Amino acid sequence: MNKIYFSLSTLLIFSLFIGCKPSPSNQEAETPIGFTLQEADLPDYEKDLDHKGLLLALGDRYGESIRTGEHIYNNICFNCHGNKEQEGSMPNAFKFWEDKFKVGNDPYSIYQTLTRGYGSMPPQINLTPVEKYDIINYIREAFIQKDNPDQFIEIDSTYLASLPSGTNKGPTPKEFKPWAEMDYGNFLINTYELVGLNAPPRERSSGPIQPLKDENLVNQNFAYKGIAVRLDEGEGGVAAGSAWMMFDHDLMRVAGAWTGEGFIDWEAILFNGKHNISPRTVGDLHFSNPVGPAWANPATGKFDDPRFLARDKRRFGPLPREWAHYKGLYQFKDRVIISYTVGGAKVLETFGLETVENQPVFTRTLNISPADKSLKMRVAPTGTSVALVGEGAVLREENGFTIMQTSAAQNLKIKILIGKSGMKGLEQYAKVSNPAESLESMIKGGPARYPQxxxxxxxxxxxxxxxxxxxxxxxxxxxxxxxxxxxxxxxxxxxxxxxxxxxxxxxxxxxxxxxxxxxxxxxxxxxxxxxxxxxxxxxxxxxxxxxxxxxxxxxxxxxxxxxxxxxxxxxxxxxxxxxxxxxxxxxxxxxxxxxxxxxxxxxxxxxxxxxxxxxxxxxxxxxxxxxxxxxxxxxxxxxxxxxxxxxxxxxxxxxxxxxxxxxxxxxxxxxxxxxxxxxxxxxxxxxxxxxxxxxxxxxxxxxxxxxxxxxxxxxxxxxxxxxxxxxxxxxxxxxxxxxxxxxxxxxxxxxxxxxxxxxxxxxxxxxxxxxxxxxxxxxxxxxxxxxxxxxVDQPIVIPVDIHATKTGMHLSFTDKLDERSVEDVSHYTVKTWDLLRSRKYGSKHYNEKTLQVTKAELDKDKKTIKLTIPDIKPTWVMEIQYQIKDDRGNTREGLVQNTIHQLGPDPVQ
Structure with a gap:
């Protein structure tokens, strides 16, 4: 649940502060405990906060605070940190129930970490002070007090008196979901799971043992390459609609159609940040087709799915090109026209929405070029209300589906009407519904949708x-x-x-x-x-x-x-x-x-x-x-x-x-x-x-x-x-x-x-x-x-070439260096360590060593440093820190981090 509380101008100013931060070496000197943001980077209200008042207020809204903190933790923090039962996606992330805090374990110190970031922990700039203390309150109660009591600090009058004084409590929390408010246009391609009302909970495997097991998703209706198309009129694009059709361009399949409020649940890493999940449709699913080819194989007339069969018994990827092939998508005003082939026939298809007695009727308009033989397409499972407008095709039942079968060797313009199972009057309505339109005029370009x-x-x-x-x-x-x-x-x-x-x-x-x-x-x-x-x-x-x-x-x-x-x-x-x-x-x-x-x-x-x-x-x-x-x-x-x-x-x-x-x-x-x-x-x-x-x-x-x-x-x-x-x-x-x-x-x-x-x-x-x-x-x-x-026209003075030799390391710089400073071996620190490659996430350092530099020379080019390191060996990781001067007398500090697989001969200069 990301939230944004800054005005646009504040956000831009804040971004400029961040963009102009000093280099890490200077930053570390000014903020020795390693915060990502300095005081100057923070919005003004953070510098005059009433931390005592914010903590005291938790007592008046304790239950609400815990619930809010838990909600924010599960939506923002859980992905990386996890909990006692389920490891987060970043196993190296801080574990509140067992780790020791590096910055401080009192609420104010934890607040600083949340606000300013520390190490790999990004600053949580989208949260208000109230929400940050709600998270802290939840973490203390849910994890620290019970499972990590040595890190728990009581909030008493002495502690409250030690906090910085301030006059404000920051912006009022206000939920904002930017991913749901964006105008994506009238279609949005993504992976979607189609579900109806009262959908069962998702099956999501978890646990510390890796790899995680495969879920049993063979019967779930995923449109892996789903084109969600808005059908109702109005501004705001697909996310602001109330009726949609889903086309799966792997299978040339209409996966389903639904109505409601909200479009999808936005559960996805690039929407609300959730890991290990794909968004589901939200609302009433009027009909759906299972995962499988929509059109029969033109050569055999069968619907058997020939695609790659994965270990979990699902099939993935597009159909063979000679069977069916997705050509692309045209847009004309708010209309979306899908182009594909079935065998040798070219198909243009668009979608629409009509009504019968205030009930939605979903329409599919198809323009089909002549084919060598009759083609078959699954429209919907048997029982769904289906009617046909146009000549050259018929509807019939086959193996649990309503099938549309076309006549061969002629151009066809057909409109299919689809309503909920049990809808009455659809056949009668088909007699008065507008005929299928030609789509040719819509594939030559239309007026700009985004003229600004x-x-x-x-x-x-x-x-x-x-x-x-x-x-x-x-x-x-x-x-x-x-x-x-x-x-x-x-x-x-x-x-x-x-x-x-x-x-x-x-x-x-x-x-x-x-x-x-x-x-x-x-x-x-x-x-x-x-x-x-x-x-x-x-x-x-x-x-x-x-x-x-x-x-x-x-x-x-x-x-x-x-x-x-x-x-x-x-x-x-x-x-x-x-x-x-x-x-x-x-x-x-x-x-x-x-x-x-x-x-x-x-x-x-x-x-x-x-x-x-x-x-x-x-x-x-x-x-x-x-x-x-x-x-x-x-x-x-x-x-x-x-x-x-x-x-x-x-x-x-x-x-x-x-x-x-x-x-x-x-x-x-x-x-x-x-x-x-x-x-x-x-x-x-x-x-x-x-x-x-x-x-x-x-x-x-x-x-x-x-x-x-x-x-x-x-x-x-x-x-x-x-x-x-x-x-x-x-x-x-x-x-x-x-x-x-x-x-x-x-x-x-x-x-x-x-x-x-x-x-x-x-x-x-x-x-x-x-x-x-x-x-x-x-x-x-x-x-x-x-x-x-x-x-710009200033010297860089940085290393740009490296050689690992049997006697040491050679570093070549962009500019000339001062020989006297280069030859002082105290100006170098060389460290090495190993890593352990395993199924576990990442690795700690093993076999850490500091290698002695016994000699440092400046080559004839005045740009190459030759370090003699008697104990040099191939290593996973090496760090070479130096503090030298250039030929103008300016101090140059830096760190090269490298890997050595093999030691070579000293290069010829």
Whole structure:
């Protein structure tokens, strides 16, 4: 239950404070206990709170406070922290019933942790002070007092007198559900479970033993690639409707139709934040069709489902192309027209709503081109009221379904009327209902649905140092209440123009990047897509990777808005699991596409595509799995040599985050993946370029190569984006034999106010543009953001190359260094430790050591430090801290975190 209480202006100001925080080294000096936010970052009311009054008020509303705290805990905190009976999704998260508090165990100290964030715990900026104390009250009563009494502190007069005095209690709590208030347009693609009134509770497996068992969902009606279409008229889009039809484009199936208030229950990770769940329909389900092909196989006349059979006895993926194939979706005003084929016949289908005696009647209008033979389609289970309008087809009963059978070799225009079981008068109504309309006029483009062009100001950065960051906030006050969780960007040949996608289903055309007008113009050109997490412009055409398909956007009438959402490739195998995102989108020199598909969290894979790097041929007709064994692969980087880099996240079988230099056919460690190797040791997998320590980056996202002469010594180097902490790293590496190894070094840039997801260098100004979001697991407080990083004419003085030798480590810097400071071995601290890779979530440090540096030399180039380390060995993790001076006498401090798989010879300089 996320809530937002700031006015828009306050939120934007708050975001600016966060975006301009000092570097972590300075931050740690100013806030030694490690809070994420400093006092200056907090809204004004937090600085004058009556903490004593807030705690005293709990006595007057004790029951209400406990209930509210429990509700908030279960909706916000439980996902990560869990409870005594069920482990959270992040096993390393604090356990209130057994752990010792690091910041303080009294209510005021816990309040500070909630408000300001600590370590991996993000600040809870969307909660009011009253709600934060409600959570604290619940945690103390439910967990600490009973199960962890040593950490329980009584609230007495002495304690209350010690609290800071203040005059206010903060904003009044007010529930706000932004995911339910957004105007998604008149359709929204997602995975949905169709249920009626009085639906049974969901079956959700849980427990400390991993992997979790498969639920018995074989009889549940999931539309894994469900297109929910609003049928009633009115503003606000699909979420504001009262009548809907669901089309499943895996099976060309109308999964069902329902009416009511609320659309869906919004239970999903990218809606209300819930893990391990998919949204259910809310209201009265008038009819539904079970999971299976809607059209009979044109070659056999049978409905037998030939798709991939998973371990849990469910079938996933699209039907064979020669049987039925989804072509895409047209939009004309508020009408949605689905395009698909059945055998050689082309089908256009749209949906509508009529009434008979005040009872809703759902309509399906189909335009079908000539077929070689008669076609059969299941309309609804026997007993559902069904009638037909038009010539060339008949209704009959077959094996428990009302079947529509068509005549062959003629164009057909048919309208099907569907009502609840027992509805009377439908056959009579069919005689007076309007005939089936031609849909051809609706597939050529229509008037703009989002004609407004929104303007935002570019806030120019003036930070000290070699980089300046411009904040390019999206229009948070849009008329459609978009959340702007930005997940991908790319540019056109006119580099002043770009496209940006968001996980909420939108694509935006953005102009003003390099003309220095001080403003950006945003135009919404597409909506309703299924969790877009990557975008690519290819020959001026826009491609978007979604969870269900790779989409190509078409504008037919020149208003820039999408008229046809072409399914360029829909080979995606989609299940109901919340974790299987389709991440990143790149193309190679031949024009083939690549994206990464995540695996199931804490569960074994059900389908071959779980946890894979996937290639789609440039014509969209073929899909190939390139590499396997990923857990949560957030994006793809294509290297100059045609290989790939894919990041992965700490979790089960991943003792720490990893950056992988990917070989074709390689397996990358997740034994919960599909058909893993028998050898679960490191010998059975490809080793990463680097194991990334969680303190450095909680969640790496996509890497990219610097392509900018303006970036000087960094041109041609490799960068890593941090989703977890909103940072940017350079990745120095080397190749010894077939193994690539290296490390990361944080660039001297303030942390961003969002997690950073995707980046592109603009060919026009040669600067780096980044977009990001905070949705799952990021510690950053702003929902979405857009940034430009400009390299300015100042020295960087950072390490960009690394070599592990049999005698020590070599670090090469961008700029010349001071020889005297370099040669002082007291200026270096080198630590190493091991990890344990297992089915458990993550790993603690093992065999920690501090290695002695016996000699430090500056090479002839004046940029390379050669450290002699007698006890150097291959290691999972190494950290090299240094404090030296550049050739201008300026002190330079830093930390390189790296991995050593092999020791090589001293490189020839």
């Amino acid at each position: 062009k929104l303007t935002t100001e570019i806030i120019t950065g003036k930070q000290d140092g070699p980089f300046q960051v411009d904040i390019m906030n999206p229009p948070f006050d849009s008329p459609w209440k978009n959340e702007f969780r930005l997940s991908g960007l790319d540019f056109f040949k006119d580099s002043n123009k770009g496209v940006i996608c968001s996980t909420d289903g939108d694509v935006w055309l953005v102009e003003g990047f390099i003309k220095n007008s001080g403003n950006l113009t945003w135009q919404r050109i597409a909506s309703g897509l299924f969790q877009p997490l990557g975008i690519k412009v290819v020959k001026e055409e826009i491609f978007v990777i979604c969870r269900d398909q790779l989409v190509r956007l078409h504008d037919f009438n020149g208003d820039r808005e999408t008229d046809f959402y072409e399914s360029f490739n829909n080979d995606h195998q989609v299940t109901d699991h919340f974790h299987e995102f389709a991440m990143g989108l790149q193309t190679d020199k031949e024009g083939n596409f690549y994206y990464a598909k995540s695996a199931r969290h804490a569960r074994e894979a059900l389908i071959p595509q779980h946890g894979t790097l996937i290639k789609v041929s440039k014509d969209g007709l073929k899909t190939e799995i390139i590499a396997t064994g990923f857990r949560a692969a957030n994006g793809v980087c294509i290297n100059p040599d045609g290989t790939f880099i894919v990041t992965d996240q700490e979790g089960h079988w991943n003792p720490m985050n990893r950056i992988n230099w990917v070989k074709k056919g390689g397996f990358y460690g997740n034994m919960f993946g599909y058909n893993p190797p028998a050898d679960s040791t490191e010998n059975g997998m490809e080793l990463p370029l680097v194991w990334v320590e969680r303190e450095r980056d909680q969640s790496p996202s996509e890497l990219l190569w610097v392509d900018s002469k303006k970036w000087g010594a960094l041109n041609g180097k490799l960068l890593n984006l941090s989703y977890g902490y909103g940072k940017l790293f350079v990745v120095p590496f080397e190749k010894i034999g077939d193994q690539v190894q290296g490390g990361i070094f944080e660039l001297p840039i303030p942390r961003f106010s969002t997690g950073v997801m995707r980046g592109r260098f603009n060919p026009g100004d040669e600067q780096l543009y980044l977009c990001g979001l905070s949705a799952w697991g990021s510690t950053q407080p702003q929902l979405g953001g857009l940034y430009r990083i400009r390299k």
